[in-house]
Amino acid sequence: ETGVTQTPRHLVMGMTNKKSLKCEQHLGHNAMYWYKQSAKKPLELMFVYNFKEQTENNSVPSRFSPECPNSSHLFLHLHTLQPEDSALYLCASSQAPGTSFEQYFGPGTRLTVT
Amino acid sequence: AQTVTQSQPEMSVQEAETVTLSCTYDTSESDYYLFWYKQPPSRQMILVIRQEAYKQQNATENRFSVNFQKAAKSFSLKISDSQLGDAAMYFCAYRKMNRDDKIIFGKGTRLHILP
Numbered sequence: 001e002t003g004v005t006q007t008p009r010h011l012v013m014g015m016t017n018k019k020s021l022k023c024e025q026h027l028g029h030n031a032m033y034w035y036k037q038s039a040k041k042p043l044e045l046m047f048v049y050n051f052k053e054q055t056e057n058n059s060v061p062s063r064f065s066p067e068c069p070n071s072s073h074l075f076l077h078l079h080t081l082q083p084e085d086s087a088l089y090l091c092a093s094s095q096a097p098g099t100s101f102e103q104y105f106g107p108g109t110r111l112t113v114t
Numbered sequence: 115a116q117t118v119t120q121s122q123p124e125m126s127v128q129e130a131e132t133v134t135l136s137c138t139y140d141t142s143e144s145d146y147y148l149f150w151y152k153q154p155p156s157r158q159m160i161l162v163i164r165q166e167a168y169k170q171q172n173a174t175e176n177r178f179s180v181n182f183q184k185a186a187k188s189f190s191l192k193i194s195d196s197q198l199g200d201a202a203m204y205f206c207a208y209r210k211m212n213r214d215d216k217i218i219f220g221k222g223t224r225l226h227i228l229p
Contacts, residue, residue: 003158042118043205043219056216088157102149103217105159 003027004106006091012112013081021076021109023091030096032074033103034066037088049074081113116141118208120220127196128228134181135191135223137206143167145211148182148189153203153222162204165189167211193225201227 004025013019025032034046048056049068063085065077074091088110092103117140127133139148146167153159165173165182172180177197181190193200206220 040221042221045216048216058216090159092159102161102164105151107156107158 004091004093004104006089006106006109008109009107010110010112012114013078014114015081015083017081018077018079020078021089021091021111023074023076023106025072025074025091025093025104025106027093027095027104029093029104030071031094032068032071033092033094034074034076035090035092037090037108039087043090047076078111081111083113086111086113116143116208116210116218118206118218118220120204120206120223122223123221124224124226126226126228127193129196129198131196132192132194133196133225135193135204135206135225137189137191137220139187139189139206139208139218141187141208141210143210147209147211148180149207149209149217150178150180150189150191151205151207151219152200153205154199155202159205163191196227198227198229201225 007022030051032049036044045058046060047066052068063080067075088108090108091106094103119138148165150162151159152162163173163175163178165180172182177194179192203222203224205222207217209217
C-alpha cells in the first residue's frame, strides 16, 4: 500500500467502551498528526509527533490518548468518550515538521459515540 | 491569534466554467505559508496549491491558480475549466514559516459542479 492508511474507516462505540484508531504511513515521513474534523467547524489539530516524540498537544482531553511506537505508526486510544466527540478523525504525515513540506492525509475514521 | 475565514459555505459552477473560492486570514506575521486543500467525497484530503508569503508571484498548478493579496490578507483560489472531479470540500489553510507545525484551517467551501 502507498500513502497514509487508517483503520477502521467507521467506528461506533458506547461511552463506556475503549477503542483504538490506527494510522500507518508508507511515505518514509518523520512527522505524524491527528486531526479532528467536525461538521461546520474548522479542522482541529490534536497531536503532533516528530520522530516518535510528541511535540504538540492542543489541549486535548485526556480521554484521547495518542501513541507513536515508530515513525510509521500512530494510534489514538479512546476511552469514556462523549457524544460530542463524534467526528471524522484524520491522520496526516509530513516529511519534516516546521517546513513547507505538505501534509499527506489519510481517509479518516468516522467515529460515532452513542 | 491567526484565523482563516472562508465566507462561502457552498458554491456551484457549471462544468467547463471558472469559479473563484475566497479566503481571508488574519496574522501579524510577515512570513508564512498559505494552502488550499481539497477533500473529495472519498474524504482523503490532498494539497491543491501552496503559496509562500514572501513570493509576489501567484502560484499556479495546471487549472488551479491563486490570487494572493498580502496587504489585504486575501488568498482566493481560481479553478478554470471546471470538471466533475473538482467537486469537493475546499479548505484554505495557513501556517507560520518556522518550526511551528500547527496549520490553521478554514471551515471549508463545498463546491458543486453542475453537468
